[in-house]
Amino acid sequence: MQGREGGSPRISCILPQFANVGSPFCTIIRRTMEIQPNTPIVLLPAYREERSIGGVVRSLRERYPYDVLVVNDGSTDRTSQAAREAGATVLDLPCNLGIGGAVQTGFLYARDRGYDVVVRIDGDGQHEVEDIPKILEPILSGRADAVIGSRFLGETEYRGSIPRIFGIRFFRLLVNLTTGYRVTDPTSGFFAINRRLVEFYSDHYPSDYPEVDSYILMHRLKARTVEAPVRMYGRAEGKSSITAFRAVYYMVKVTLSYLINCIRRFG
């Protein structure tokens, strides 16, 4: 980050270790951009979601005063135009980076523009837009660094396929055994994080299937992470990024990179 090089290097090296403290660089940007403290941005990674993205962005714009950022992960259909027409800022990636790479691009944008909180939600209508206040509140009040929306807390309408439920149970066990977090929904992609995690994820975020991995990253950072009950639905349009063919690869890859992250050093 540019800001850490100039000015007072010693202080700015210490700064990122404390929660809710941005780098001096970001403070300067915030002043010039006139973004108020605790400003959230809603981030939607999208790949081939031309039919659903417009509706989701529109309902976000109607309900909340927050900026909406769509990261178009190299899709060549009308995803980008639909999101723009609905009132979102759109980042078009020239090629498909995978969900983690797209989300990380959003984190980089938020970091450089001085947003303090990032809410990440799917663009395909699987996540209930109305539940955003539930995952934002613990962060805005300073009680948590990360809030993960769980489809299994409280009353749930979610019905997944058997391999999917098995995968969720397996990763739940893995996360519960290796971290202190009591997790019910380890593969949830509906979450909110504060500035501290945005900065960390800008440098370290898995390029594919990032959700389970992020628990070990949060654990290593000693982040205060809580779950909040949210509603999730089956997909209305398009296909899940995890097809049956890829399920085994998904399990192996995620488990491997999770275990590697347990013994990795982050500097």
Place this chain on the structure above:
Amino acid sequence: MNRVTLFSICASAGFLLYILEMVRRRKLREEYSILWLFGSAMILVLSLKKDWLDSLAHSVGIVYPPSFLFLVGILFILLILIHFSIAISKLHQMNKKMAQELGLLKARSEAGNRPKPETER
């Protein structure tokens, strides 16, 4: 335990640890390490359990078990090479797209910095 068994156990275990260390240091990405880990684990198992190698060789009709080991090794190398060709092709495609996008962006930003032709006159 004879000398060749000890050697192959040490070699494959060392190889396995080397791959894991490379992944830990981010010199090797997880998705590319899976095949290597799988391959070295297989060699480790076969050197620990020599009778497994014998019965596996006999089940596919190979009389001399070590030649089965060579076959597996060659097939494994072939698989990794194909995997790399695919990965390189993908990177090539992405790289081209990036360069094109960068060129277009450069042109656009230069056009934005320059005063418009109408106002120049």
